[in-house]
Amino acid sequence: MGLFTAFRRKRLAGRGFPPPWLEIIERNVPFYRMLPPADRQELLGHVQVFLAEKHFEGCGGAEITDEVRVTVAALACILLLHRRTDYYPLLSSIVIYPDEYVGERRRWDEAGVITEGPEPRVGESWEQGTVVLSWKDVLLDAGAPDDAFNVVFHEFAHQLDQEDGITDNDGFLPGLPEGDRWRQVFEGEYERLIAEDEAGRWTLLDPYGAESPAEFFAVATETFFEMPGEMRRQHPELYGALSLYYRQDPASWGW
Known part of the structure; x- marks a missing residue:
């Protein structure tokens, strides 16, 4: 990370957080209310950097609104708190479907035989710089913060895995x-x-x-x-x- 990038990110993170965005986080991300005050402030700074650097794209009729962008960003950035971060450097775009979608699935059995076929999905993390998410499942998982299922945490953990x-x-x-x-x-x-x-x-x-x-x-x-x-x-x-x-x-x- 160069000096210019570090300076730009510091300036972005230090900006006043837009009140409509904060309303979205308070409504959609219960984790925010659980965090200590210092962590909340750090999270809001990360969200501003994340949204300035990542591209969102709608598929299957999904509309990319501030609610979509801010909710996904807040959840993804919870994983970055307290860490020296380069903001998911391998990731360039987040693709949003309105609901569950169909993707290709590869399976290897014990003999090494590969089978392929369509499979319903709610999220994917690609090595080529893309995360795919079902917006319906993003909201459902965010609203149930104590059931051990969160598609954003899952797919962005894959991004950290690939990075580290x-x-x-x-x-x-x-x-x-x-x-x-x-x-x-x-x-x-x-x-x-x-x-x-x-x-x-x-x-x-x-x-x-x-x-x-x-x-x-x-x-x-x-x-x-x-x-x-x-x-x-x-x-x-x-x-x-x-x-x-x-x-x-x-x-x-x-x-």
């Missing part, structure tokens, strides 16, 4: 604080989720996280922010690893 090198197809890389130590935590928790899913047992973490290390990190991020107290009780080492990575302790927020 946390996972690849084979496992976890040392892209987390304390490298090998936290890689061991993630590998152990990932294997635990796979085993519990195969045994048909209920898990706090969404079983979709057993699909791959990348999906595990995204699912764990959702649970960390949406059910932090329960994660801290049931998965204390994983909570500690994520707390160190995100530099946040959501279990201490005003739930």
